[in-house]
Amino acid sequence: MAATIIDGKKVSADIKAELKMEVAQLKSRGIEPCLAVALVGDDPGSHIYVRNKEEACALIGIRSIKEQLPASTSQEDVLALVESWNQDKAIDGILVQSPLPKQIDEHRVLLAIDSAKDVDGWHPFNVGQLMIGESIFESCTPSGIIELLKRYDIEIAGSQAVVVGRSNIVGKPVAMLLLHNNATVEICHSKTRDLAAETRRADILIAAVGKPKFITADMIKPGAAVIDVGMNRTEAGLCGDVDFAGAKEVAGAITPVPGGVGPMTIAMLMRNTVQAAKAAAGI
Numbered sequence: 001m002a003a004t005i006i007d008g009k010k011v012s013a014d015i016k017a018e019l020k021m022e023v024a025q026l027k028s029r030g031i032e033p034c035l036a037v038a039l040v041g042d043d044p045g046s047h048i049y050v051r052n053k054e055e056a057c058a059l060i061g062i063r064s065i066k067e068q069l070p071a072s073t074s075q076e077d078v079l080a081l082v083e084s085w086n087q088d089k090a091i092d093g094i095l096v097q098s099p100l101p102k103q104i105d106e107h108r109v110l111l112a113i114d115s116a117k118d119v120d121g122w123h124p125f126n127v128g129q130l131m132i133g134e135s136i137f138e139s140c141t142p143s144g145i146i147e148l149l150k151r152y153d154i155e156i157a158g159s160q161a162v163v164v165g166r167s168n169i170v171g172k173p174v175a176m177l178l179l180h181n182n183a184t185v186e187i188c189h190s191k192t193r194d195l196a197a198e199t200r201r202a203d204i205l206i207a208a209v210g211k212p213k214f215i216t217a218d219m220i221k222p223g224a225a226v227i228d229v230g231m232n233r234t235e236a237g238l239c240g241d242v243d244f245a246g247a248k249e250v251a252g253a254i255t256p257v258p259g260g261v262g263p264m265t266i267a268m269l270m271r272n273t274v275q276a277a278k279a280a281a282g283i
């Protein structure tokens with residue numbers, strides 16, 4: 001039987017529509033969520049990401065502020081901007097778009113963001129909160145993956161989940177969220193001995209490797225839910241970590257690339273921003 005194609009674009013649009021209604025209600029109570037984004041330098045990908053975030057804010061009714069700084073900006077200036085946003089009560093969420101120019105220490109910038117405004121969920125405080133299951137902000141791509149599984153009624157509790165990749169922004173946090181949702185979780189990486197033997201046991205397989213078409217049909221358990229986080233730019237265009245054409249013949253459900261996990265990241269960022277505004281207002 002052909003796999004269910006998990007439509008991240010649709011789920012993302014549904015979440016944005018839900019948030020739009022919530023924001024309208026908040027505004028009627030005098031609460032206007034606001035996201036501030038700093039863009040340092042000329043990275044073309046970053047410009048696209050920031051534009052997408054601004055468009056999502058506009059659609060939902062979230063106020064957005066963008067500060068565009070030259071590539072030569074000093075670390076002190078970025079830290080000063082972050083500090084001014086930390087102090088500004090009208091700003092609920094702060095993002096400093098990655099990657100940053102070489103002279104700026106990304107980790108120091110991240111540490112400088114008020115954890116109550118860290119809508120990316122990358123501040124060590126929020127990472128710790130995620131670990132103990134007390135998150136205010138779950139990082140966006142991992143929480144987007146969980147949301148996709150839930151909205152497609154894919155049973156997480158009791159399932160065998162295998163995550164390929166152990167990065168701090170995807171692999172580790174999604175493994176932790178799967179665990180909080182009562183999956184039995186295994187994390188694989190480049191030193192895993194027999195990867196295919198591990199992935200073939202997965203009811204839920206998360207591919208966050210960064211290698212095009214790395215997960216092939218023979219590595220997938222028949223009927224498994226396969227979530228492809230990969231976003232690899234190849235000559236043929238954007239390509240996931242899963243060999244979609246073969247995998248969809250074996251999987252029970254699968255995310256395409258593009259149109260799967262990608263659109264969820266911004267939707268969850270918007271949700272975190274609304275959450276920050278509510279928390280700041282004591283709701």
Ligand code: NDP
Binds near residue numbers: 165167188191
């Ligand atoms: P990283 O490069 O930080 O991590 C890749 C992980 O894959 C590492 O843990 C690495 O293992 C593991 N890996 C590499 N080679 C192998 C192998 N041969 N066998 C098993 N594991 C292997 O990547 P990210 O987590 O940041 O991103 C992963 C992918 O997801 C990328 O394509 C990225 O573009 C995409 N992405 C998509 C997002 C979205 O919104 N859709 C958001 C973020 C990322 P080891 O630790 O041992 O080196």
